[in-house]
Amino acid sequence: MARTADIDLLRSIALIGIAVVNIPFLAGPPTLARQVGVDAVAQFLVEWLFQGKFFILFSFVFGWGFAVQIASAERAGQSAMRRLGLRLTGLAVLGIAHGLLVFAGDILLLYALLGTGLLLLRNAPLRVLYRVMAAGIVLGIAGLAVLGAVLPELLASLPPPPASGGYRGGLVDSIAQRTSEWPSAFAFVLLFNGPVAFAAFAAGLAAARLGILERGSPLHARLDRALPLLLAGGLALNAIYAMSMSGLLGEGLAALAGFSLLAVAAPILSAAYLLLILRAARFWGTPEFLARAGRMSLTCYVLEGILAGIVFNGYGFKLYGAVGAAGCLAIALGIAAMTHVIASGWLRIFKEGPLEILLRRWTRLADR
Helix, strand or coil: CCCCHHHHHHHHHHHHHHHHHHHHHHHCCCCCCCCCCHHHHHHHHHHHHCCCCHHHHHHHHHHHHHHHHHHHHHHCCCCHHHHHHHHHHHHHHHHHHHHHHCCCCCCHHHHHHHHHHHHHCCCCCHHHHHHHHHHHHHHHHHHHHHHHHHHHHHHHHCCCCCCCCHHHCCHHHHHHHHHHHHHHHHHHHHHHHHHHHHHHHHHHHHHHHHCCCCCCCCHHHHHHHHHHHHHHHHHHHHHHHHHHHHCCCCCCHHHHHHHHCHHHHHHHHHHHHHHHHHHHHHHHCCCHHHHHHHHCHHHHHHHHHHHHHHHHCCCCCCCCCCCCHHHHHHHHHHHHHHHHHHHHHHHCCCCCCHHHHHHHHHHHHHHC
16 A cells, blocks of 8 residues: 555646635635636536535545555554644644645634544444544535535625725735635535545545555455446536526525535545546556646645736736636646646755755654
């Protein structure tokens, strides 16, 4: 159970999807208003194919990585609890800094908090992990139902973005705006991402035990047979979610149910994406350039937000609130490509990304 190019490829593709989802939140104030024309098409496609899916892939690999870290600590004769506890503490500090300085919708702090729960499950039998996965989905439905019920009124109560200052101002103004938004943004992330992320953590831990991500696993044939059903079902169910977001289901109970359905729909489509990526890697190999960003995924995740700040905020190109969904999609893909280029260049000189080096050194304090 060692790090492989396939794992890096999964992380790298997840980073692309996360950029596509996050960039609109960095590009302008939150709103439920729908866009028109090509922007409406782009908005629907992002909600259908990207939103809520790629953070699950990232979370799944996080759970798998947890198992690798546990095995590494045990081989070194070190306490997995102490080493991973320090790692999660370091991740929490990075998450707080990221939330205040780069992106109020940060997920790293949530990962650190949920990782504490996963640490308690590190020796749990598979049947317990399966129950945790199911419970996470159920709680995810409940969390989305609560969020869907309060979100319209919450967004309507927000003051309009300032004509100057805030994200349209300098770096200090942007940090002040982000600091004021961070508590409510974290509450949103907790409800929208939290339960399903923890279910994906447990799934990744179980997958590591079963060897699902290892080349030649006997489970691959069985999973490949399930792929068409997962893909068809995932696309259909996520289309219902996208329809609820676009207003095609109205504003009543049907819309709320469609929104809450994401907690079921997104994991199904994410599983299909996972199997498609693994199948492609088995047949055609893993493109080295594409996988490199996955080797420094923590750094690249933060870098995506930094680059987006330069594009949209007042200390950069001043495009905040001026770009529609289609433009955001193009910018997100461009930023993702740029992070891959930067990662490729960095890894020609260093073995790890800068934040990975920092987190590893902090974690290894547990070995002293």
